[in-house]
Amino acid sequence: MTLHLTEPRTGGAPAHSPESRKPGSRKPGPRKSRRGSRPGGSSIDVQRKKLLIPFVGPAFVLYTVLFIVPALGAVWISLHKWAGSGPMKFVGLDNYGRIFRDQLFLSSFGNTLLLLFVVGTAIFVLAFALTLVLRDMAGKKIARNVIFFPHLINALVFGVLAGFIFNPGGMVNSLLAPLGVTDPPKWLAQDNIFPLIMVTLVCTTTGYFTTILMAGVDRIPPYYYEDCALAGASAFQRLRYVILPLTWDVFGTCAVLWTISSVKIFEIVWVFGGSSGAGVPPTQSWTAAVYTYVNAFSGQSTPAYGAATASAVLSLALISVLVVLLRRAMRRDAVEF
Numbered sequence: 001m002t003l004h005l006t007e008p009r010t011g012g013a014p015a016h017s018p019e020s021r022k023p024g025s026r027k028p029g030p031r032k033s034r035r036g037s038r039p040g041g042s043s044i045d046v047q048r049k050k051l052l053i054p055f056v057g058p059a060f061v062l063y064t065v066l067f068i069v070p071a072l073g074a075v076w077i078s079l080h081k082w083a084g085s086g087p088m089k090f091v092g093l094d095n096y097g098r099i100f101r102d103q104l105f106l107s108s109f110g111n112t113l114l115l116l117f118v119v120g121t122a123i124f125v126l127a128f129a130l131t132l133v134l135r136d137m138a139g140k141k142i143a144r145n146v147i148f149f150p151h152l153i154n155a156l157v158f159g160v161l162a163g164f165i166f167n168p169g170g171m172v173n174s175l176l177a178p179l180g181v182t183d184p185p186k187w188l189a190q191d192n193i194f195p196l197i198m199v200t201l202v203c204t205t206t207g208y209f210t211t212i213l214m215a216g217v218d219r220i221p222p223y224y225y226e227d228c229a230l231a232g233a234s235a236f237q238r239l240r241y242v243i244l245p246l247t248w249d250v251f252g253t254c255a256v257l258w259t260i261s262s263v264k265i266f267e268i269v270w271v272f273g274g275s276s277g278a279g280v281p282p283t284q285s286w287t288a289a290v291y292t293y294v295n296a297f298s299g300q301s302t303p304a305y306g307a308a309t310a311s312a313v314l315s316l317a318l319i320s321v322l323v324v325l326l327r328r329a330m331r332r333d334a335v336e337f
Contacts, residue, residue: 071316078310084296084303095310104283105311108291111194112315115201115287116262116322122202123258124251127210131217131243132235134210144214147207158200159271163188166196190282193273197285200268209254216250217243245332252330259322263315264289288315 078095080088099105130147134140165171166187173184186192220242228238244251266289273281280294288311296308 074309074316075313077305078313080306082305084305091306095306096314099307099310099314102307104286105288105291107283108286109288109314111286112263112265112288112318115198115265116259119198119201119205120255120258120262123206123209124254126202126206127213127254128239128243130206130210131213132239134214135217140214144211148211149207150204151208153204155268155271158204158268162196162200162272190273190284193282194285197268197272200272201265205258209258212254213247213250216247220246248330248332252326255326255330256323259326260319263319266290266293 077088079090079092081091081095082088134143137143163170167173168186172187173181176184187196224242224246225238228242233241265287269281269285269287269290273285280298281290286294292308292311292315295304295311297303
């Protein structure tokens, strides 16, 4: 085998040195792949961008037509005095000043806040307690269906049921009579209707959020609970250090859902209070949604669409602000497990 060796050059620059190249010539670098050099990215990204408009476009058009345009129309109507027909008179922000001076609106808005915070707190406390109890219980799927069932029932049924249970000769007073209560409270009096509505909402809505929270708890790996048992953690410690951190996103979603639904509560108030004989619920039980409806559609006086839509716009603003604050307050780093 013969090796051909070349003598090193003694003069001049090496063959591959920069001096041996022509002036202005550049050393060719590694060739870039065509896929990475595309300005639009990879072929998959290009295909996704092509599908963005066909898939998102129709939904965006429907959302704009059904939600954004009516919301903007409501803001425009709220700046006018209008009875629903005839010319509209521009009054600017007078409708907003009018409803803020209206004690009936302030009490209705206060009732809405009571439903949002007081009833919401009671619902989530009971939902977490039921979640802890039902997690290890035999037949928890059946129990989950049972507690979820009241959420499916129409509010009219609860109104009729409340009439049977709380009327002067109803079941509650019949049970109190053997206990020596001869003068029971007037459960269906105008001053007691709103507390009764609050209790009914807690009973009918707790199961709904319990079901959602239990779905979030069920995805937690069992070995976390085994570690808690070995460490001697109590139920509260297990809730604080395991369940809450690993279901924080589910709890945040539930809080947003309740915030949106509580501001719009209407039908149960109308069912419970509409049987008073006046055609509308007593004012002590009004919410912001009932106030809006009565001012626009009750038929008992000249419709005030400007004030009604101003009330609706304020409710929308309240929901928007609370949802943004909730999302910011409950923002946490995702926990992977």
